[in-house]
Amino acid sequence: MFLYLLVYVAYHSSRWLPRTQRFKFQIVNAVFILVVLIPQIYIMARPKSSRYCSQPLLVNLSASVVLSFIASGFSLLFTLIDPLPQSLWASFHVFGLLSCGHGLCTSVLTLTAAECVKSTPELYYMSVALTVASAVSAGFLLLRGGLWLSNMRPVAQTG
Template sequence: MIHFCLAHTAYHFSRRLPKRHRLRLQFAIFALGIAAFIFQLYILLRPRSSHYCGLPLLYNLVGSIIFTFFTIGLALLLVMLEPVPWELKTTFFIFGGASFAKGVCTIVFTALATQCAKTTPELYYLSVTLSVSSLVSTAFFSVLGLFWLVNMVFPGLILNKETKTGICYEPVSECGCLWHI
Protein backbone atom coordinates (compact mmCIF):
# COMPACT_ATOMS: atom_id res chain seq x y z
CA MET A 1 0.00 0.00 0.00
CA ILE A 2 3.07 2.18 0.06
CA HIS A 3 2.60 3.21 -3.58
CA PHE A 4 -0.92 4.49 -2.89
CA CYS A 5 0.33 6.26 0.24
CA LEU A 6 3.06 8.08 -1.68
CA ALA A 7 0.67 9.36 -4.35
CA HIS A 8 -1.90 10.27 -1.68
CA THR A 9 0.73 12.20 0.28
CA ALA A 10 1.89 14.05 -2.84
CA TYR A 11 -1.70 15.07 -3.61
CA HIS A 12 -2.40 16.43 -0.14
CA PHE A 13 0.99 18.07 0.19
CA SER A 14 0.40 19.88 -3.10
CA ARG A 15 -2.90 21.26 -1.81
CA ARG A 16 -1.10 22.85 1.13
CA LEU A 17 1.24 24.72 -1.24
CA PRO A 18 0.43 27.84 -3.23
CA LYS A 19 -0.21 27.11 -6.91
CA ARG A 20 2.99 28.85 -7.97
CA HIS A 21 5.10 26.32 -6.02
CA ARG A 22 3.42 23.22 -7.43
CA LEU A 23 5.70 23.06 -10.46
CA ARG A 24 8.65 22.60 -8.11
CA LEU A 25 6.76 19.82 -6.36
CA GLN A 26 6.10 18.14 -9.72
CA PHE A 27 9.83 18.16 -10.46
CA ALA A 28 10.58 16.80 -6.99
CA ILE A 29 8.00 14.01 -7.41
CA PHE A 30 9.42 13.13 -10.80
CA ALA A 31 13.02 13.17 -9.53
CA LEU A 32 12.24 11.06 -6.45
CA GLY A 33 10.19 8.63 -8.51
CA ILE A 34 12.96 8.19 -11.05
CA ALA A 35 15.46 7.71 -8.21
CA ALA A 36 13.26 4.97 -6.70
CA PHE A 37 12.89 3.39 -10.13
CA ILE A 38 16.66 3.43 -10.75
CA PHE A 39 17.35 1.95 -7.31
CA GLN A 40 14.86 -0.87 -7.89
CA LEU A 41 16.26 -1.47 -11.37
CA TYR A 42 19.77 -1.61 -9.89
CA ILE A 43 18.68 -4.29 -7.41
CA LEU A 44 16.89 -6.16 -10.21
CA LEU A 45 19.99 -6.21 -12.42
CA ARG A 46 22.44 -7.24 -9.69
CA PRO A 47 24.00 -10.64 -10.49
CA ARG A 48 23.16 -11.98 -7.03
CA SER A 49 19.47 -11.12 -7.48
CA SER A 50 19.16 -13.83 -10.12
CA HIS A 51 20.37 -16.55 -7.74
CA TYR A 52 17.91 -19.15 -6.57
CA CYS A 53 15.29 -18.06 -4.09
CA GLY A 54 12.40 -20.34 -3.14
CA LEU A 55 9.82 -17.59 -3.48
CA PRO A 56 9.20 -15.15 -6.35
CA LEU A 57 10.88 -12.11 -4.79
CA LEU A 58 12.33 -11.19 -8.18
CA TYR A 59 8.88 -11.16 -9.81
CA ASN A 60 7.59 -9.20 -6.85
CA LEU A 61 10.29 -6.59 -7.48
CA VAL A 62 9.22 -6.34 -11.12
CA GLY A 63 5.68 -5.73 -9.89
CA SER A 64 6.98 -3.05 -7.55
CA ILE A 65 8.75 -1.34 -10.44
CA ILE A 66 5.50 -1.32 -12.42
CA PHE A 67 3.64 0.14 -9.43
CA THR A 68 6.36 2.79 -9.10
CA PHE A 69 5.62 3.93 -12.67
CA PHE A 70 1.92 4.16 -11.88
CA THR A 71 2.69 6.01 -8.65
CA ILE A 72 4.77 8.62 -10.46
CA GLY A 73 2.08 9.12 -13.11
CA LEU A 74 -0.83 9.32 -10.68
CA ALA A 75 1.03 11.61 -8.30
CA LEU A 76 1.90 14.00 -11.12
CA LEU A 77 -1.69 13.99 -12.41
CA LEU A 78 -3.13 14.55 -8.94
CA VAL A 79 -0.77 17.46 -8.32
CA MET A 80 -1.45 19.09 -11.70
CA LEU A 81 -5.22 18.84 -11.88
CA GLU A 82 -7.54 21.00 -9.85
CA PRO A 83 -10.27 19.96 -9.36
CA VAL A 84 -9.50 16.28 -9.74
CA PRO A 85 -12.00 14.65 -12.14
CA TRP A 86 -14.08 11.80 -10.74
CA GLU A 87 -12.62 9.41 -13.33
CA LEU A 88 -9.14 10.02 -11.95
CA LYS A 89 -10.40 9.63 -8.37
CA THR A 90 -11.98 6.30 -9.31
CA THR A 91 -8.78 5.17 -11.00
CA PHE A 92 -6.80 6.28 -7.97
CA PHE A 93 -8.95 4.24 -5.57
CA ILE A 94 -8.73 1.18 -7.83
CA PHE A 95 -4.96 1.70 -7.77
CA GLY A 96 -5.20 1.83 -3.96
CA GLY A 97 -6.89 -1.57 -3.88
CA ALA A 98 -4.29 -3.02 -6.22
CA SER A 99 -1.53 -1.45 -4.14
CA PHE A 100 -3.02 -3.05 -1.03
CA ALA A 101 -3.03 -6.47 -2.73
CA LYS A 102 0.56 -5.93 -3.87
CA GLY A 103 1.57 -4.99 -0.33
CA VAL A 104 -0.04 -8.13 1.10
CA CYS A 105 1.80 -10.28 -1.46
CA THR A 106 5.08 -8.55 -0.62
CA ILE A 107 4.56 -9.11 3.11
CA VAL A 108 3.67 -12.79 2.65
CA PHE A 109 6.54 -13.50 0.25
CA THR A 110 9.04 -11.74 2.49
CA ALA A 111 7.85 -13.49 5.64
CA LEU A 112 8.23 -16.89 3.97
CA ALA A 113 11.58 -16.12 2.28
CA THR A 114 13.96 -15.86 5.22
CA GLN A 115 16.33 -18.34 3.54
CA CYS A 116 16.68 -15.87 0.63
CA ALA A 117 18.62 -13.51 2.89
CA LYS A 118 21.66 -15.70 2.26
CA THR A 119 21.28 -16.27 -1.49
CA THR A 120 19.85 -12.92 -2.62
CA PRO A 121 20.53 -10.44 0.21
CA GLU A 122 19.91 -7.17 -1.70
CA LEU A 123 16.63 -8.45 -3.07
CA TYR A 124 15.55 -9.80 0.30
CA TYR A 125 16.33 -6.61 2.25
CA LEU A 126 14.60 -4.44 -0.34
CA SER A 127 11.60 -6.73 0.03
CA VAL A 128 11.77 -6.33 3.81
CA THR A 129 11.84 -2.55 3.41
CA LEU A 130 8.85 -2.60 1.05
CA SER A 131 7.00 -4.95 3.42
CA VAL A 132 7.49 -2.76 6.47
CA SER A 133 6.52 0.40 4.60
CA SER A 134 3.44 -1.34 3.19
CA LEU A 135 2.46 -2.51 6.66
CA VAL A 136 2.83 0.99 8.15
CA SER A 137 0.86 2.67 5.35
CA THR A 138 -1.86 -0.01 5.52
CA ALA A 139 -2.19 0.57 9.27
CA PHE A 140 -2.48 4.33 8.68
CA PHE A 141 -5.19 3.95 6.04
CA SER A 142 -7.01 1.35 8.14
CA VAL A 143 -7.32 3.78 11.04
CA LEU A 144 -8.32 6.56 8.65
CA GLY A 145 -10.87 4.28 7.00
CA LEU A 146 -12.31 3.29 10.36
CA PHE A 147 -12.82 6.94 11.27
CA TRP A 148 -14.41 7.60 7.89
CA LEU A 149 -16.75 4.61 8.31
CA VAL A 150 -17.83 5.66 11.81
CA ASN A 151 -18.49 9.18 10.52
CA MET A 152 -20.65 7.75 7.71
CA VAL A 153 -22.70 5.62 10.13
CA PHE A 154 -22.94 8.36 12.78
CA PRO A 155 -22.72 11.66 10.85
CA GLY A 156 -20.86 14.38 12.68
CA LEU A 157 -19.51 12.16 15.49
CA ILE A 158 -15.95 12.10 14.18
CA LEU A 159 -15.93 15.26 12.06
CA ASN A 160 -18.51 17.92 11.32
CA LYS A 161 -16.93 20.79 9.44
CA GLU A 162 -20.10 22.91 9.38
CA THR A 163 -20.49 23.11 13.18
CA LYS A 164 -16.76 22.69 13.79
CA THR A 165 -17.27 19.79 16.17
CA GLY A 166 -16.39 16.14 16.44
CA ILE A 167 -13.74 13.94 17.98
CA CYS A 168 -11.25 14.61 15.17
CA TYR A 169 -12.08 18.23 14.46
CA GLU A 170 -9.01 19.72 16.17
CA PRO A 171 -6.36 17.56 14.43
CA VAL A 172 -8.13 17.74 11.07
CA SER A 173 -8.83 21.48 11.25
CA GLU A 174 -5.12 22.17 10.77
CA CYS A 175 -4.67 19.53 8.08
CA GLY A 176 -7.92 18.63 6.38
CA CYS A 177 -5.84 16.58 3.97
CA LEU A 178 -5.85 13.75 6.48
CA TRP A 179 -9.51 13.19 5.85
CA HIS A 180 -10.18 12.73 2.14
CA ILE A 181 -8.97 13.02 -1.41
Protein backbone atom coordinates in the same frame (compact mmCIF):
# COMPACT_ATOMS: atom_id res chain seq x y z
CA MET B 1 -0.24 0.27 0.17
CA PHE B 2 3.06 2.15 0.27
CA LEU B 3 2.73 3.53 -3.25
CA TYR B 4 -0.93 4.43 -2.70
CA LEU B 5 0.09 6.39 0.39
CA LEU B 6 2.85 8.20 -1.51
CA VAL B 7 0.40 9.44 -4.14
CA TYR B 8 -2.09 10.36 -1.41
CA VAL B 9 0.56 12.42 0.40
CA ALA B 10 1.70 14.07 -2.85
CA TYR B 11 -1.87 15.08 -3.66
CA HIS B 12 -2.64 16.55 -0.25
CA SER B 13 0.76 18.23 0.04
CA SER B 14 0.38 19.93 -3.34
CA ARG B 15 -3.03 21.31 -2.37
CA TRP B 16 -1.40 23.41 0.36
CA LEU B 17 0.42 25.38 -2.33
CA PRO B 18 -1.16 27.92 -4.68
CA ARG B 19 -1.43 26.77 -8.29
CA THR B 20 1.28 29.18 -9.39
CA GLN B 21 3.86 27.64 -7.03
CA ARG B 22 3.25 23.96 -7.73
CA PHE B 23 6.15 23.72 -10.20
CA LYS B 24 8.62 23.66 -7.28
CA PHE B 25 6.61 20.83 -5.78
CA GLN B 26 6.80 18.98 -9.11
CA ILE B 27 10.60 19.03 -8.87
CA VAL B 28 10.46 17.65 -5.31
CA ASN B 29 7.94 15.06 -6.51
CA ALA B 30 10.27 13.97 -9.35
CA VAL B 31 13.20 13.62 -6.95
CA PHE B 32 11.10 11.56 -4.57
CA ILE B 33 9.98 9.29 -7.42
CA LEU B 34 13.62 8.71 -8.31
CA VAL B 35 14.46 7.93 -4.68
CA VAL B 36 11.79 5.22 -4.72
CA LEU B 37 12.54 3.81 -8.18
CA ILE B 38 16.34 3.80 -8.42
CA PRO B 39 17.02 1.33 -5.56
CA GLN B 40 14.40 -1.09 -6.90
CA ILE B 41 15.77 -0.97 -10.44
CA TYR B 42 19.35 -1.23 -9.19
CA ILE B 43 18.62 -4.35 -7.15
CA MET B 44 16.62 -5.87 -9.97
CA ALA B 45 19.52 -5.35 -12.39
CA ARG B 46 22.16 -6.93 -10.13
CA PRO B 47 23.38 -10.35 -11.26
CA LYS B 48 23.02 -11.71 -7.71
CA SER B 49 19.28 -11.04 -7.83
CA SER B 50 18.78 -13.63 -10.55
CA ARG B 51 20.13 -16.49 -8.41
CA TYR B 52 17.82 -19.21 -7.24
CA CYS B 53 15.44 -18.35 -4.45
CA SER B 54 12.54 -20.56 -3.39
CA GLN B 55 10.12 -17.62 -3.58
CA PRO B 56 9.59 -15.40 -6.66
CA LEU B 57 11.03 -12.27 -5.03
CA LEU B 58 12.45 -11.01 -8.33
CA VAL B 59 9.06 -11.22 -10.02
CA ASN B 60 7.53 -9.45 -7.04
CA LEU B 61 10.14 -6.69 -7.26
CA SER B 62 9.45 -6.22 -10.97
CA ALA B 63 5.73 -5.86 -10.15
CA SER B 64 6.73 -3.26 -7.57
CA VAL B 65 8.68 -1.34 -10.20
CA VAL B 66 5.68 -1.37 -12.54
CA LEU B 67 3.40 -0.15 -9.75
CA SER B 68 5.99 2.53 -8.89
CA PHE B 69 5.85 3.86 -12.45
CA ILE B 70 2.05 3.92 -12.28
CA ALA B 71 2.22 5.72 -8.92
CA SER B 72 4.59 8.30 -10.40
CA GLY B 73 2.05 8.96 -13.15
CA PHE B 74 -0.73 9.38 -10.62
CA SER B 75 1.33 11.73 -8.47
CA LEU B 76 2.17 13.82 -11.52
CA LEU B 77 -1.46 14.01 -12.62
CA PHE B 78 -2.76 14.67 -9.12
CA THR B 79 -0.45 17.62 -8.62
CA LEU B 80 -1.13 19.14 -12.05
CA ILE B 81 -4.89 18.77 -12.53
CA ASP B 82 -7.28 20.82 -10.43
CA PRO B 83 -10.09 19.80 -9.95
CA LEU B 84 -9.64 16.10 -10.46
CA PRO B 85 -12.18 14.22 -12.58
CA GLN B 86 -14.17 11.52 -10.83
CA SER B 87 -12.85 8.87 -13.24
CA LEU B 88 -9.26 9.64 -12.19
CA TRP B 89 -10.22 9.27 -8.54
CA ALA B 90 -11.88 5.94 -9.32
CA SER B 91 -8.83 4.64 -11.18
CA PHE B 92 -6.63 5.80 -8.31
CA HIS B 93 -8.68 3.77 -5.84
CA VAL B 94 -8.45 0.71 -8.11
CA PHE B 95 -4.69 1.29 -8.06
CA GLY B 96 -4.96 1.36 -4.26
CA LEU B 97 -6.56 -2.09 -4.28
CA LEU B 98 -3.77 -3.37 -6.54
CA SER B 99 -1.20 -1.78 -4.25
CA CYS B 100 -2.83 -3.40 -1.22
CA GLY B 101 -2.79 -6.80 -2.94
CA HIS B 102 0.84 -6.33 -3.87
CA GLY B 103 1.68 -5.42 -0.27
CA LEU B 104 -0.02 -8.56 0.99
CA CYS B 105 1.80 -10.71 -1.58
CA THR B 106 5.10 -9.08 -0.67
CA SER B 107 4.49 -9.77 3.00
CA VAL B 108 3.66 -13.44 2.42
CA LEU B 109 6.59 -13.97 0.07
CA THR B 110 9.01 -12.27 2.45
CA LEU B 111 7.82 -14.22 5.47
CA THR B 112 8.25 -17.51 3.61
CA ALA B 113 11.62 -16.67 2.01
CA ALA B 114 13.97 -16.69 4.99
CA GLU B 115 16.43 -18.97 3.20
CA CYS B 116 16.74 -16.44 0.35
CA VAL B 117 18.82 -14.17 2.59
CA LYS B 118 21.81 -16.42 1.79
CA SER B 119 21.39 -16.67 -1.98
CA THR B 120 19.92 -13.23 -2.81
CA PRO B 121 20.52 -10.93 0.17
CA GLU B 122 19.86 -7.58 -1.57
CA LEU B 123 16.63 -8.86 -3.05
CA TYR B 124 15.52 -10.28 0.28
CA TYR B 125 16.25 -7.08 2.21
CA MET B 126 14.47 -4.98 -0.42
CA SER B 127 11.49 -7.27 0.02
CA VAL B 128 11.70 -6.79 3.79
CA ALA B 129 11.83 -3.00 3.32
CA LEU B 130 8.80 -3.08 1.02
CA THR B 131 6.94 -5.25 3.52
CA VAL B 132 7.65 -2.87 6.40
CA ALA B 133 6.72 0.16 4.28
CA SER B 134 3.52 -1.54 3.21
CA ALA B 135 2.57 -2.46 6.78
CA VAL B 136 3.24 1.06 8.08
CA SER B 137 1.27 2.56 5.19
CA ALA B 138 -1.64 0.21 5.74
CA GLY B 139 -1.68 1.10 9.43
CA PHE B 140 -1.69 4.82 8.65
CA LEU B 141 -4.45 4.48 6.07
CA LEU B 142 -6.56 2.32 8.39
CA LEU B 143 -6.17 4.92 11.13
CA ARG B 144 -7.02 7.72 8.69
CA GLY B 145 -10.05 5.81 7.42
CA GLY B 146 -11.23 5.14 10.97
CA LEU B 147 -10.95 8.83 11.83
CA TRP B 148 -12.83 9.72 8.65
CA LEU B 149 -15.63 7.29 9.53
CA SER B 150 -15.86 8.59 13.09
CA ASN B 151 -16.28 12.16 11.82
CA MET B 152 -19.14 11.29 9.45
CA ARG B 153 -22.46 12.64 10.59
CA PRO B 154 -25.44 10.34 10.53
CA VAL B 155 -28.08 11.06 7.91
CA ALA B 156 -31.19 12.60 9.42
CA GLN B 157 -34.16 10.29 9.15
CA THR B 158 -37.46 11.66 8.04
CA GLY B 159 -40.59 10.00 9.05
